[in-house]
Amino acid sequence: MSAKRMRIELGGVVQGVGFRPFVYREAVLLGLKGFVQNSMSGVVIEAEGPAGRLKKFLKIVLKNPPPLAGISAKTVRMLRPAGPGRFEIKKSITKGINRVLVSPDIATCGNCVRELFSQSDRRSGYPFINCTDCGPRFTIITDLPYDRRHTTMSKFRMCADCSSEYNDPATRRYHAQPNACGSCGPRVWLVKANKDCKLQNANCKVQNDGITDPIKKAARLIERGKIVAVKGVGGFLIMCDAGNNRIVRKLRRLKHRPFKPFAVMMRDAETAGKYCEIDKKSEKALAGPQRPVTLLKKRVGQIAGIVADSIAPRTNYLGVMLPYAPVLHLLLKELRIPAVVATSANIADEPLVADNAQAIKKLSGTADYFLLHDRDIKNRCDDSIVQVIAGKPAILRRARGFVPLPVETGVSPGNRRQVLGCGAELKNTFCLAEGRLAFVSQHIGDLKNRETFDFYRDEIRKYREMFGINPDTLAYDLHPDYLATGYALESGKKGAKLLGVQHHFAHALSCMADNKLEGRVIGVILDGTGYGIDGNIWGGEFLIAGYKGFERAGRLKYIPMPGGDKVAEEPWRMALSFLADAYGSGLTGLRVPLVRRVGKNKIKFISRMLEQKINCPLTSSMGRFFDAVSSLLGICDISTYEAQAAVELQAEAEKTCQRVNVSTCQRYKYKIENQDGVRVIETGQVIRGIVKDLAAKVPPEKIAYKFHATVADMVVETCGRISRSTGLKRVVLSGGVFQNKLLLEMISGKLVKRSFAVFTHSQVPCNDGGISLGQAAFGLAYKNPN
Ligand SMILES: [Zn+2]
Ligand SMILES: [Zn+2]
Structure with missing residues (x-):
């Protein structure tokens, strides 16, 4: 039987994860000749032997790779046989384009933990034990390809024992770049x-x-x-x-x-x-x-x-x-x-x-x-x-262990652009994307001070080098004061194409990309703050969204924010604003505990702001609605961290969970009105209902639960109306408010019952940490009008 030779080129996470020794072992077991080699775009394998064994080899390589490997691209072709020889691991190729994926940092594996605590092992108690299945990767990489000299381990010279493991394909430490022991490694x-x-x-x-x-x-x-x-x-x-x-x-x-x-x-x-x-x-x-x-x-x-x-x-x-x-x-x-x-x-x-x-x-x-x-x-x-929410793990902050693996999106690129999604202000991440791959950065943080902004710019530079993506298109948030937006506009001066993407539209696209969706969906975006295209602050939005654009199909009623941005830290301000809206009269006469707590002077001050519309931007934010109710119930008047008032309101409502049946529990009344084709959810009745319950001494935990159930009803009913007029049956749920497990489970449960297909996040956060992916997705799908 004549021998055949097969060339396999693989892309994805195939370096630094024990891929070559795995290929070597399998090839030797099957008696094949040829080689395996790291390239700048992944791994190249040439294997020679009888056709049946080659077929078996290919199946093993593709179906049973090492635990940390992830193959995202493959090409296989046949070559002319090269004749006698053996199987070997060839030196890495370092020329060409970078498109190899870098492995994230992986927790110490079971084998290494066993050795760590085994008295007889030579690495017993050694705090830097690792192998090809585990250990630091992304955090120690200084350059590509991933080799020891391109890591912060380069300054440690391996001892003879470590060296021989490193060079022996039969060991678990063959080419484990951070390989070390007590006599040669870090301390x-x-x-x-x-x-x-x-x-x-x-x-x-x-x-x-x-x-x-x-x-x-x-x-x-x-x-x-x-x-x-x-x-x-x-x-x-x-x-x-x-x-x-x-x-x-x-x-x-x-x-x-x-x-x-x-x-x-x-x-x-x-x-x-x-x-x-x-x-x-x-x-x-x-x-x-x-x-x-x-x-x-x-x-x-x-x-x-x-x-x-x-x-x-x-x-x-x-x-x-x-x-x-x-x-x-x-x-x-x-x-x-x-x-x-x-x-x-x-x-x-x-x-x-x-x-x-x-x-x-x-x-x-x-x-x-x-x-x-x-x-x-x-x-x-x-x-x-x-956190596991609605039966699946949701990432609330994406960093160690996950980055820098890319998210594979469902976008059919409308162009050959290389895109940078610049991200939002809070919980910032950025995203470099090309084709279907989107490299979302680790959690950068709140872009409010210089150190964080420097970190942001440094990481963008590193990611560009690491993945060979030089963005010609920058997608950014419309908020004029965001530092990330400033970064985009600055780069625009150097010739990059600029695309402004509305904040909640970016949330919707982020959830679509996360779920590889195409076409049009209903986007329910419940969020804290985001700059709207009408200049108001949006955040309780129902969008008809697709990669080409969006239409605002519904929203929460606009309510003034007395003091502007200050309301996020002082929920009592929003509570007063919602009260003023609900009663349409002065605040002083209201018999509500909050009014007594706040005191005459502050009430007067806020009343004047509202009446004279001084520093009172309008918002449709669901986050602010939760803040207001939290303060109204006396749970949280002052917020010391993002979403504290909502977190504590949720905790209060959850006390009731065990004792109440969601489908039969009471709701507050609300109205949905059609204003120029946009469904506007009126909140005044809800506030008046809560005030009535407070007066009747209903415990706050019951009111909090009833409020959650009411919001869930509002969302489901609005989706129903939008669906009736558009025929859309797919709903994506995104925005920071969906970190609320109770609310998300109520809403998705009800939507599923009404035979909607419901999509939530799993690869990037529903909060602003996911914005950059949505921005990048828009940039990838965007077609020039001319
Ligand atoms: Zn290990
Ligand atoms: Zn050593």
């Missing part, structure tokens, strides 16, 4: 906080107490109520005893963060299950290779004393994370407490701290000690956040 050490401390200065060494292992020492310090900053994979984590209310409160004071929930780290899923409710899907997210912070429902009885009340106050959920790096495995194993605070180390809105010297300089006021290491972090990357 950890502990220093005491000191604002004047020079790095590694002897004066800063921790007092000698007989413990020499820095990790053990850090564990003892945390148990004793100290705050320790721990250098992880994508940045620093601030850690302290989660059960110690006093120390958690102190951390809140130091971080100027009075209420925003902290995440905690627990040893394993079993421990997490003791203190929180975990279903199969949540456990899969929690313990998966990405290891995100996973929001789990607290077991109220069990959690007391283990996780202080001040960790995640006034919410029923707790963000839990499992160790994702060997140093964290070692630390958690050493700790004699079940939960530690594990929150990103950053100052206010600045980006994550990732560098040793910077950490000591910036965090010495917060942390008492620093557990440092000398493997540099090249690309900062925060922890991701996931």
Whole structure:
């Protein structure tokens, strides 16, 4: 039987994931000749042997690749046989276009954890153990292709033992670029906080107490109520005893963060299950290779004393994370407490701290000690956040473990453009896209200060180099004051094509791209703030949307925002505005607890603003409607973090969940009016109904639940009307308000019952972190009118 030769070219996540040794092993097992090689666009394989075995080989390569691999492109063709030889792994090709995907950072795998805790293993207790199935990737890459010399591991010279593993295709560490051991790799050490401390200065060494292992020492310090900053994979984590209310409160004071929930780290899923409710899907997210912070429902009885009340106050959920790096495995194993605070180390809105010297300089006021290491972090990357909502994991913050993998969109590109979606202001991400691939950046943060904006610009530059995309088209938000918009307009001066994309339209397209949808859909976008094309602030929107454009088919009634942007931090202002709208008369005479709480002077001040329309932009925002009701019920008058009032209103409503049947529970009345073809939802009756219930001493938790059910009805009814006039049966749900699990599950459940096809986010967040994908999708689909 004559031999055949097959050439296979693969693209996708095929480098740095053990792909070549896998191919090598399979080829040798089948007795094939040829080679495997990394190229600038992926992996090239040439295999020679009998046709039957080649067929089998191809099937294995495509169907059973290593766990972290993701093949997104393939070409296969036959060549003339080359004759005798063996199978080998050839040197990488470094010329050509970059289009190889970079693997995200992957949590320590089971095999490595076993070795880490095995007394007899040569890496026993070594805090940087890794293999081709796990370890840092994106955060240590300095250049492509992914080779050791292009990572921050290049300064460590492998010892003879590590070298031989690295060069032996039969081992789990063959070409594992961060491969290292205790005698040749990075190390950890502990220093005491000191604002004047020079790095590694002897004066800063921790007092000698007989413990020499820095990790053990850090564990003892945390148990004793100290705050320790721990250098992880994508940045620093601030850690302290989660059960110690006093120390958690102190951390809140130091971080100027009075209420925003902290995440905690627990040893394993079993421990997490003791203190929180975990279903199969949540456990899969929690313990998966990405290891995100996973929001789990607290077991109220069990959690007391283990996780202080001040960790995640006034919410029923707790963000839990499992160790994702060997140093964290070692630390958690050493700790004699079940939960530690594990929150990103950053100052206010600045980006994550990732560098040793910077950490000591910036965090010495917060942390008492620093557990440092000398493997540099090249690309900062925060922890991701996931919650299982309506039966599927929803990403609320997309970063470590997920980036920089691209999102494959459903856009049929109308052009050959390379597009940059510049993103929004809060929870900013950007997105570089070409063809069907969209590279959404890691969570950048709130683009409000210079450090974050610098981080944004730096990352855009890095992504451009990494993926070889040089945007000729920039899609941006219409808000004139967003820094990301400013960035776009600045680049426009250098000749790039500029496309302004309305905020909620971008949300709708983001959800379409996330679900690979084409054609037209009903977009229900419930959001906080977004600049509308009529100059008002939108946020409770029903759009008929497709990649070509949108039409506003429905919205919440416009309500003035007394004080403009200030209302986001002061929900009581919105509550007064909704009251004034509902009663159409003065506020002073109203017998509502809020009016008494706020006091005469402020009431007068707001009344005058409303009457004279001073600094009162109009909004149709659903987020502001939730804020108003939260304040009206006395739950939250002042918001100290984004969406606090809505989070606490949801928590209140959830108290009622167990006892009420959604389909039979009461609703508030509302009207939907047709104004020039736009369905406008009137909110005055809802507010008057709530005031009546308050007067009748109905408990706030019941009112909160009834309000959620009413909003769900409004949405479903409006969709019904739009569907009747358009024939559309597909609904995409997006916007920050959909982080509310209770509301999203009510709405999607009801829509499905009315035989709508409902689409929610899974690859990018429903909040403003997903905006850049929608912008990029518009840029890709956009056709020149001429
Ligand atoms: Zn491993
Ligand atoms: Zn070594």
